[in-house]
Amino acid sequence: MKRIRVITSGVVMALILAACATGESTPTTTTSPTTTTTAAITTTTTAEMMEELMGADAALSGSASLRALLTAQLQEHVYLAGIAVYNAVINPDAFEASANVLDLNSQDLAASVGSVYGADAEEAFLGLWRSHIGMFVDYTVARVAGDMEGQQKAASDLAQYAEDFGAFLAGANPNLPADAVADLVGHHVMTLVPAVNAIVDGDAATAFTSLKTAAGHMSMIADALAAGIAAQFPEEFPG
Amino acid sequence: MQFRLLLAGVLIASCAAPSGATPTTADTPAVSTVEATGFLFRPAELTVSPGSNVSFVNNDHIHHTVTSGTVGDQDDLFDLNLPEKGAAGEVTFDTPGRFEYFCAIHSHMRGVVEVKAP
Numbered sequence: 001m002k003r004i005r006v007i008t009s010g011v012v013m014a015l016i017l018a019a020c021a022t023g024e025s026t027p028t029t030t031t032s033p034t035t036t037t038t039a040a041i042t043t044t045t046t047a048e049m050m051e052e053l054m055g056a057d058a059a060l061s062g063s064a065s066l067r068a069l070l071t072a073q074l075q076e077h078v079y080l081a082g083i084a085v086y087n088a089v090i091n092p093d094a095f096e097a098s099a100n101v102l103d104l105n106s107q108d109l110a111a112s113v114g115s116v117y118g119a120d121a122e123e124a125f126l127g128l129w130r131s132h133i134g135m136f137v138d139y140t141v142a143r144v145a146g147d148m149e150g151q152q153k154a155a156s157d158l159a160q161y162a163e164d165f166g167a168f169l170a171g172a173n174p175n176l177p178a179d180a181v182a183d184l185v186g187h188h189v190m191t192l193v194p195a196v197n198a199i200v201d202g203d204a205a206t207a208f209t210s211l212k213t214a215a216g217h218m219s220m221i222a223d224a225l226a227a228g229i230a231a232q233f234p235e236e237f238p239g
Numbered sequence: 240m241q242f243r244l245l246l247a248g249v250l251i252a253s254c255a256a257p258s259g260a261t262p263t264t265a266d267t268p269a270v271s272t273v274e275a276t277g278f279l280f281r282p283a284e285l286t287v288s289p290g291s292n293v294s295f296v297n298n299d300h301i302h303h304t305v306t307s308g309t310v311g312d313q314d315d316l317f318d319l320n321l322p323e324k325g326a327a328g329e330v331t332f333d334t335p336g337r338f339e340y341f342c343a344i345h346s347h348m349r350g351v352v353e354v355k356a357p
Contacts (some may be wrong), residue, residue, distance in 0.1 A: 124278040127347020164345065167301040168278050178300065 061239020067226035074218035082211040162186040175228040244262035299319035
């Protein structure tokens with residue numbers, strides 16, 4: 001049984017503004033104090049996790065700890081994105097809360113990148129990462145509306161995003177070839193789109209199975225990133 | 240407002256200078272440089288004197304633009320297309336004011352040129 005609710009234009013606008021979180025729109029400005037406060041807590045938590053995982057008594061090596069952290073954050077991204085899409089389509093009243101937490105996960109990921117490559121890289125990563133979430137929002141909205149052209153545009157944007165993301169990481173780390181990263185991110189898109197489609201189409205069983213597959217794929221990205229970073233900074237991430 | 244776009248290197252300018260543009264003078268103006276690097280404009284904020292040229296250089300292996308205005312509110316004062324690493328272009332800022340710009344492809348990339356009389 002399909003349970004599709006057509007999103008009102010107001011909800012769609014809120015969805016776009018909240019998920020993209022560009023820091024420019026009025027709604028985002030209104031919620032920024034809360035986001036900032038929570039983000040500070042989350043960033044601290046990330047730092048504490050790193051410290052705990054990479055401490056002298058930690059059972060895991062530095063590189064393994066990094067891989068574990070990135071895997072957790074990237075898989076969290078997939079599930080939170082799935083929840084946000086689900087809420088946008090099925091339970092709009094809960095969408096904003098889920099989108100806000102999804103953005104906290106984005107900030108956590110950016111903080112992880114920043115802990116290795118510095119504040120500029122953290123800022124750039126966050127902007128890029130948020131942009132791909134916005135593209136998924138565009139895709140979802142188009143899917144709900146039955147707008148094939150809009151879906152294709154969003155898919156094209158996501159393909160370009162994969163290339164951009166590859167270029168970004170390659171610029172930061174010579175051990176991460178742009179094409180290889182782009183392929184990995186492209187697979188992330190390809191594994192998440194079926195979940196979005198199934199959510200919009202009201203096929204819950206396929207939706208959650210697809211989400212599990214998409215989350216599983218993220219470990220491949222985490223493995224590649226952690227290996228590349230460890231190769232670049234072997235003293236900081238031994239093992 | 241008067242802007243002059245100067246073509247340099249492999250720059251491909253995607254729009255002409257605005258109607259109020261004036262010819263380049265024989266005097267060599269001061270040139271400041273903004274780099275698009277690591278998917279950010281650096282420096283993100285730049286202060287120059289009226290008549291200064293600002294050179295925008297793409298240091299990323301990816302296509303960027305330098306588009307005047309803000310995301311969703313492009314003002315068409317200038318629009319540089321920097322399709323690849325090494326691409327560069329210049330804009331002459333003749334009039335005091337605060338001029339925002341962004342990358343039309345990567346909307347999180349934003350910058351400001353502040354033009355102030357010395």
